[in-house]
Amino acid sequence: MARGLREGRHRLQEQHRAHALAIQIYGRNREAVKIVAEGRWTVQDRSGMRYVEQDICICDAKLNNHCQEDGCGACAYAFRCECLYDSKSGVCCAHVHAVLLYGSEGRIHDDSAQRTTVSAFAPQTPTTSDAYSVVDDSSTPTSTELYVVERSAHSDTDMLDHNKDAVQQIEAAMAALRADLISISRIANSAVGDQLDKVLSVVTGLGKEVATMKTTHCTNSAKRVRLARRADLPAVGRMPNPPPIRLAKRTTVEPKRQRSPIPSLPEYAKNAIHFCAVCFRRAPATNDTMDDWLKCTSCEMWAHEQCTDGEGSACPYDEGTFQCNVVED
Numbered sequence: 461m462a463r464g465l466r467e468g469r470h471r472l473q474e475q476h477r478a479h480a481l482a483i484q485i486y487g488r489n490r491e492a493v494k495i496v497a498e499g500r501w502t503v504q505d506r507s508g509m510r511y512v513e514q515d516i517c518i519c520d521a522k523l524n525n526h527c528q529e530d531g532c533g534a535c536a537y538a539f540r541c542e543c544l545y546d547s548k549s550g551v552c553c554a555h556v557h558a559v560l561l562y563g564s565e566g567r568i569h570d571d572s573a574q575r576t577t578v579s580a581f582a583p584q585t586p587t588t589s590d591a592y593s594v595v596d597d598s599s600t601p602t603s604t605e606l607y608v609v610e611r612s613a614h615s616d617t618d619m620l621d622h623n624k625d626a627v628q629q630i631e632a633a634m635a636a637l638r639a640d641l642i643s644i645s646r647i648a649n650s651a652v653g654d655q656l657d658k659v660l661s662v663v664t665g666l667g668k669e670v671a672t673m674k675t676t677h678c679t680n681s682a683k684r685v686r687l688a689r690r691a692d693l694p695a696v697g698r699m700p701n702p703p704p705i706r707l708a709k710r711t712t713v714e715p716k717r718q719r720s721p722i723p724s725l726p727e728y729a730k731n732a733i734h735f736c737a738v739c740f741r742r743a744p745a746t747n748d749t750m751d752d753w754l755k756c757t758s759c760e761m762w763a764h765e766q767c768t769d770g771e772g773s774a775c776p777y778d779e780g781t782f783q784c785n786v787v788e789d
Contacts, residue, residue, distance in 0.1 A: 471525045474551040479529045482557035493558050495566035503541075503555040510555045512541045514568050525550045532560050737761035738768060738776065754782030 485505075486492055492504040499514035517538035527534040534552040539559070546553040560567070641659070644652055693699070735742050743751060744764045752765035754773075758780025765771070771784045 471550040475525050475527045478554045479527050479557045482554040486558040490562040493563040495563050499568040501559045501563050510543050512559045737763045756780040
């Protein structure tokens with residue numbers, strides 16, 4: 461299904477962002493893109509030298525996220541870079557866009573090497589009047605056979621991907637066929653019944669052919685393809701158990717020390733203070749046996765009359781005044 465929305469797909473938007481980033485970085489530094497050989501480039505960035513290689517594109521531009529800015533046409537399956545930003549599925553990094561913008565002379569243009577993709581939804585024109593007749597012409601190879609022969613030279617992973625795609629296309633064709641058969645079954649006509657019998661014989665033959673393929677190729681010795689292990693893991697044997705996460709014990713936590721409280725000052729009555737609030741002495745420097753003391757009306761501190769300006773004088777600590785009081789020793 462051709463998707464007409466240009467900005468409606470997230471991956472295509474990512475392609476266009478990478479294209480704009482390539483113009484921003486390499487637009488004024490085009491000499492950073494150099495052609496090594498046909499289909500190979502080097503791109504210099506701040507972190508070092510990056511290598512970009514081109515392969516043959518096997519996808520349809522309408523079904524993939526080919527960049528549509530400035531005729532770039534960057535395809536994530538036809539170009540590969542060694543940087544980490546090229547690992548996104550269906551999205552090229554800025555180095556690939558820079559290569560196609562400023563080093564397009566080294567691009568491979570080999571139309572004969574393009575691979576043919578076969579779709580299960582392609583319309584087929586019957587060659588005879590009977591729409592359900594099958595023509596067996598083994599002398600002429602079909603496009604499907606050519607495609608299978610071409611893919612046979614690739615790795616097992618590519619073949620598995622091709623098989624999965626073929627199964628999905630077969631399931632889609634069977635779903636469309638089922639919907640048509642349900643509609644045809646509602647027609648009360650003997651000719652329709654005869655044609656349905658022919659379809660039944662064809663489907664039964666296909667089922668027998670699939671069973672034969674399963675018996676021939678699905679043996680007990682066939683092993684399932686496994687993912688490659690990391691370099692830090694052993695090549696054989698069971699996977700090591702992950703190390704457990706140890707929680708800190710309570711005994712390792714230093715307990716909080718109990719500090720002794722600071723001793724508070726002893727309480728005392730203000731009238732029990734036996735020194736002057738001005739000279740800080742018990743008795744003034746006189747030989748008198750009787751001392752006159754004055755008491756502040758605000759803070760109630762005592763002072764010698766000789767140390768102050770007399771009764772009614774201001775207290776040096778607050779707004780109170782000293783009043784006359786007599787204290788016998």
